[in-house]
Amino acid sequence: xxxxMMNSRKRIGDFxxxxxxxxxxxxxxxxxxxxxxxMEVKWNHWEYGSEMEELRALYEKGKRNQWNASDDxxxxxxxxxxxxxxxxxxxxIVQILQRMxxxxxxxxxxxxxxxAYVVSQLLHGEQAALQxxxxxxxxxxxxxxxxxxxxxxxxxxxxxxVMARFLSEKxxxxxxxxxxxxxxxxxxxxxxxxxxxxxxxQTLFEGIAMSVxxxxxxxxxNSLFVDMIQRVKLDESRHAAFGVLSMRRAVQEISEEExxxxxxxxxxxxxxxxxxxxxxxxxxxxxKYGVDPERWVRKVLSTEGWNMMNSWMYMHxxxxxxxxxxxxxxxxxxxxxxxxxxxxxxxxxxxTG
Ligand SMILES: [Fe+2]
Ligand SMILES: [Fe+2]
Numbered sequence: 059x060x061x062x063m064m065n066s067r068k069r070i071g072d073f074x075x076x077x078x079x080x081x082x083x084x085x086x087x088x089x090x091x092x093x094x095x096x097m098e099v100k101w102n103h104w105e106y107g108s109e110m111e112e113l114r115a116l117y118e119k120g121k122r123n124q125w126n127a128s129d130d131x132x133x134x135x136x137x138x139x140x141x142x143x144x145x146x147x148x149x150x151i152v153q154i155l156q157r158m159x160x161x162x163x164x165x166x167x168x169x170x171x172x173x174a175y176v177v178s179q180l181l182h183g184e185q186a187a188l189q190x191x192x193x194x195x196x197x198x199x200x201x202x203x204x205x206x207x208x209x210x211x212x213x214x215x216x217x218x219x220v221m222a223r224f225l226s227e228k229x230x231x232x233x234x235x236x237x238x239x240x241x242x243x244x245x246x247x248x249x250x251x252x253x254x255x256x257x258x259x260q261t262l263f264e265g266i267a268m269s270v271x272x273x274x275x276x277x278x279x280n281s282l283f284v285d286m287i288q289r290v291k292l293d294e295s296r297h298a299a300f301g302v303l304s305m306r307r308a309v310q311e312i313s314e315e316e317x318x319x320x321x322x323x324x325x326x327x328x329x330x331x332x333x334x335x336x337x338x339x340x341x342x343x344x345x346k347y348g349v350d351p352e353r354w355v356r357k358v359l360s361t362e363g364w365n366m367m368n369s370w371m372y373m374h375x376x377x378x379x380x381x382x383x384x385x386x387x388x389x390x391x392x393x394x395x396x397x398x399x400x401x402x403x404x405x406x407x408x409x410t411g
Pocket of ligand 1: 214217294
């Protein structure tokens with residue numbers, strides 16, 4: 059197991075964070091648009107019938123649930139900075155500003171910015187998903203997986219379309235991609251073989267997206283926003299299920315050495331994501347409101363019960379699915395616990411679909 063992005067790490071208290079602070083490096087990472095990817099393109103061994111019934115059923119469900127971002131949403135709905143766009147109690151930036159004694163108009167504007175930031179990160183993730191699913195259509199070995207990956211490619215195009223439109227038309231800003239996310243998504247795009255790509259995108263990123271979307275759906279007040287998020291969420295739950303159905307077979311067929319390699323791969327990605335602790339968001343939005351990112355993160359990390367709060371995002375879908383796949387063992391479990399990624403809430407459920 060290795061730690062990723064070593065040259066951007068530092069300690070805040072007892073916790074090791076990844077904090078990109080060098081503007082030049084960040085700009086270079088964002089301007090890197092070409093990602094070489096060694097890819098083995100597979101024919102389906104001339105088997106056109108269904109070999110994975112449960113995956114074919116998911117594909118059928120996906121066909122029935124298609125929607126059109128242009129026609130099915132009410133784009134006339136206004137979205138305003140002067141109103142609470144969501145639940146202030148669930149917003150990190152609002153909590154900070156309240157402690158700093160900011161007035162209500164400032165808090166509303168900050169919540170609006172935070173939401174635009176979160177949706178922007180989802181948008182960039184959608185673009186990566188679009189590209190990785192295109193790769194998976196080529197790299198997966200069976201017809202059912204190819205059909206599903208192709209269908210998901212169309213879903214991800216729609217998600218990219220709808221979020222880009224929402225941000226530019228309704229919120230007025232698309233924030234740039236967080237450096238940690240860009241680094242990790244580049245790794246998925248460049249990964250060799252479909253196992254790492256499927257695990258990384260379908261199980262890890264889709265699983266995290268499920269928890270973020272669920273959080274947004276319950277916190278947001280704007281009807282257009284909620285409608286968009288609910289529709290995207292329905293698609294993403296199928297994608298997370300694809301990750302589990304496809305990886306479940308793969309994990310049974312590979313050697314113990316390859317299984318350990320996948321276990322490490324999952325750990326490295328989640329550890330790096332968790333090591334950012336919102337620093338990217340606070341560095342982007344904080345300065346406008348006089349917020350010191352590091353000071354705040356230090357405070358959060360030392361809050362009592364931090365592990366439990368922190369693990370919510372991972373325990374929602376990702377960790378139950380990884381556990382079910384046999385990719386969390388005694389090698390990684392204690393480390394996940396120590397990092398506040400694994401806790402005892404809800405380890406039995408997801409897979410979704
Ligand atoms: Fe998506
Ligand atoms: Fe997706």
